[in-house]
Amino acid sequence: MKTKTVKAYGTESAKTPLHPLDIQRRSLLPNDVEIDILYCGICHSDLHSIHNDWGGTTYPIVPGHEIVGRITKIGTEVTKFKVGNLAGVGCIVGSCGHCEHCHEGEEQYCDEGWTVVFNAPDKILGGQTYGGFSQAIVADANYVLKLPATIDLAASAPILCAGITVYSPLKHWNAGPGKKVGIVGIGGLGHMAIKIAKAMGAHVTVFTTSPAKMETAKELGADVAVLSTDAGQMATQSKFDLILDTVSARHDVNMYLNILKVDGSIVLVGLPNEPLEVGVFNVVNGRKSFSGSNIGGIAEAQEVIDFCAEHGITAQIELIRINQINEAFRRLEKNDVKYRFVIDMKSEGM
Structure with missing residues (x-):
């Protein structure tokens, strides 16, 4: 399969600060979309994962699962989105699609195991999945969320987790x-x-x-x-x-x-x-x-985006540049943030 090189921030060990990396994204499959990432939130799960606190981290790791941006390409079978639409990707980028939980819209409880957006086996490209601390992401449109054009994009990124x-x-x-x-x-x-x-x-x-x-x-x-x-x-x-x-x-x-x-x-x-x-x-x-309780399925994730848009709910964030990411993680360890860091992925350093 053809791939595309994009810039990202990640690390090769639990003791190494995050730094620029080149990663590969797959070329579009018929039901894929490519998203130019504009903002990505930082979660405690990202912190635990890079430090291998739960075990099982595979390096190199590129975290990030509160991803929002704009669609730049769509596959030949995509009808849900158009180029230029705002879109988001959360924790889930794949599941079996046929077990009872997937049929009920609870992909997070998939019998065969769902694919996490980062640090999970990439069942399509091979290797590991890479998250949102990157320039762009390619994902199956079934796991991509619609964002209203009127939404505050940066402050809405944390809704996805x-x-x-x-x-x-x-x-x-x-x-x-x-x-x-x-x-x-x-x-x-x-x-x-x-x-x-x-x-x-x-x-x-x-x-x-x-x-x-x-x-x-x-x-x-x-x-x-x-x-x-x-x-x-x-x-x-x-x-x-x-x-x-x-x-x-x-x-x-x-x-x-x-x-x-x-x-x-x-x-x-x-x-x-x-x-x-x-x-x-x-x-x-x-x-x-x-x-x-473990996150929520794709339908419910869309539901909460729409609910928050209807009620004017966004996260209270501190917007940072990508080259401030290690300092942000140090502060997150001390709970020194009100209440979510969000990275401007178009800032200096990317």
Whole structure:
């Protein structure tokens, strides 16, 4: 298969800073589109992957899974898009297409395993897939998302991961009017969860360990902000239908299980490096659930893009140049960002 060389930023080891690389993109298949990447968000998953925190990273790695840009070429069988359309690519760029989960629009649970946009076996070109820290990407149109022409492109990039990651469980667990929803953590995921849950009509309480973020939570739309390190404040909380846990570090989930109503659920969407401990009586008493949720399928990703456009929801971002990427990752390790870094892929260095 013919290939095209494009510039990218990646690394050959967990200890090496990201730096310019040349990578290969495939020539267009009949149902492919080529996207000129304009912006790409930075996620904690990118950080974990380049450091091989979860194991399984294959180097060289080019991260990035919150990709937005403009279509420059389309395959001969593509009808969904036209050249010049704005489009996005999130975490999923392939799945089997025929299992029950794919038929139900939940490609993230594909029986045969879905293809991640970066650091996954490339079933078409061979080798590994490469992500959005690059000039361009070629993807099957079935896994490409439509973006409204009026959207703030840079601030909408995080919807493709952070947005869908919180939207999917909020929808699945029926967040809405009359429901009391808690959000643990105010970061890339948490700040989007606040906005989306509130737009769904839920009563939203935010739990944070940072006194400085108490007022921020309300500015983002929360009805109540609680300092989770304050035992007195925590003692007044109860009867939550759903608590969405967005924290990607080791923490005590039992304190949140104890404030769920009967049949309430905690849903973990953060990805801590270390195991979390759950006290058995904290779930047995009250028939409570400790669950998890993994991004969302393509149809649901399109749904959250349209939902956010309708409600005027975007991420709060810090736009950076590509040559600031290593400093951005250092700051991300310290949670020193409000609330998502997004790379201008047309900046100096690309």
